[in-house]
Amino acid sequence: MQRCLQLAALGLGKTAPNPLVGAVVVWKDQIIGEGYHHAAGQPHAEVEAIRSVDDKSKLSESCIYVNLEPCNHTGKTPPCTELILEHKIPKIIVGQTDPNPEVSGSGIRRLRENKLEVIEGVLQKEALDLNKRFNIFHTKKRPFILLKWAETKDGFIDVFREPGQAANPAWITDEYCRMLVHKWRTEEPSILVGTRTAILDNPKLNIRAWSGKNPLRLVLDRSGKLPSDLNLFDQSQDTWVFSDQKKDSKKNLKYYQIPSETDDLEYLLNTLYKENIQSIMVEGGSELLSSFIQNGLWDEARVFVGPGSFGKGVAAPQFSHPRRSQSSVGNSTLSIYRNF
Numbered sequence: 389m390q391r392c393l394q395l396a397a398l399g400l401g402k403t404a405p406n407p408l409v410g411a412v413v414v415w416k417d418q419i420i421g422e423g424y425h426h427a428a429g430q431p432h433a434e435v436e437a438i439r440s441v442d443d444k445s446k447l448s449e450s451c452i453y454v455n456l457e458p459c460n461h462t463g464k465t466p467p468c469t470e471l472i473l474e475h476k477i478p479k480i481i482v483g484q485t486d487p488n489p490e491v492s493g494s495g496i497r498r499l500r501e502n503k504l505e506v507i508e509g510v511l512q513k514e515a516l517d518l519n520k521r522f523n524i525f526h527t528k529k530r531p532f533i534l535l536k537w538a539e540t541k542d543g544f545i546d547v548f549r550e551p552g553q554a555a556n557p558a559w560i561t562d563e564y565c566r567m568l569v570h571k572w573r574t575e576e577p578s579i580l581v582g583t584r585t586a587i588l589d590n591p592k593l594n595i596r597a598w599s600g601k602n603p604l605r606l607v608l609d610r611s612g613k614l615p616s617d618l619n620l621f622d623q624s625q626d627t628w629v630f631s632d633q634k635k636d637s638k639k640n641l642k643y644y645q646i647p648s649e650t651d652d653l654e655y656l657l658n659t660l661y662k663e664n665i666q667s668i669m670v671e672g673g674s675e676l677l678s679s680f681i682q683n684g685l686w687d688e689a690r691v692f693v694g695p696g697s698f699g700k701g702v703a704a705p706q707f708s709h710p711r712r713s714q715s716s717v718g719n720s721t722l723s724i725y726r727n728f
Contacts, residue, residue, distance in 0.1 A: 392410035392433075398410075411438075455483035487522070545674050573600075586614055602625045608672075609629055
């Protein structure tokens with residue numbers, strides 16, 4: 389099962405809205421086949437693993453390990469339960485059941501109804517953690533919410549700046565931390581900033597220090613006051629703007645009008661869920677980050693603490709949750725917090 393998880397992780401950032409899945413075929417204590425789900429629309433892990441077995445006659449004497457319950461419905465690919473039954477694989481070992489209502493235990497039931505042995509919950513904690521985005525999306529009916537910020541050792545996220553000032557972003561971390569953040573951007577389908585960050589930092593929110601797919605850019609601009617010459621509006625990658633102002637969409641630039649008397653975050657998250665956006669990384673300023681925290685709308689927070697001090701400035705979000713882990717990255721300390 390550990391090997392399944394290793395294989396599944398290779399699809400991080402490529403499979404959404406599908407889950408991360410690896411599969412291993414074992415015959416007489418030997419691995420004879422393995423595979424993983426490479427990208428949405430491509431063959432599932434079980435298909436890849438079974439295809440890789442040279443001698444298919446061994447399958448009827450084998451067991452297959454998979455970190456997520458085999459699917460039992462037809463989507464872009466046929467159900468994996470059919471393939472397992474077709475090859476008469478007698479034993480299936482599963483890490484976690486599938487929270488997707490289209491599966492939700494039906495795959496395991498079908499296999500057992502056909503007299504196959506199914507063992508559940510092997511390395512379940514690790515399996516659930518690997519597919520945290522997929523699990524939260526289906527159980528909470530909203531995207532997985534990842535908060536990210538950097539603060540100084542005296543607790544500031546930025547110096548005081550006003551729109552129109554020539555002041556550049558005050559870097560707290562070094563290039564190694566920024567490289568890691570760009571890697572994270574390849575792992576999440578969307579990234580969000582607010583009005584103030586969009587104006588003051590004029591970010592591109594793309595991938596420059598890593599290789600991979602650019603995330604969908606999201607900007608929350610309730611009053612519709614963002615100038616049209618910002619990098620976010622260069623139409624170089626998909627960008628969605630949430631505002632109470634009605635505007636026409638253009639190439640790669642889509643506007644969503646927030647209905648009056650509607651909570652911004654609620655509308656944003658509901659829209660992303662309906663659009664099948666599985667996770668969101670919030671890279672906004674202190675005000676936007678704090679609004680997610682105060683509303684309990686977060687699942688993971690990644691916080692860099694740099695070596696410098698500002699003395700005064702914009703305070704970092706108030707955060708008193710217990711730390712899950714801590715590590716050193718470049719010139720900074722990275723702390724991970726969980727809310728699930």
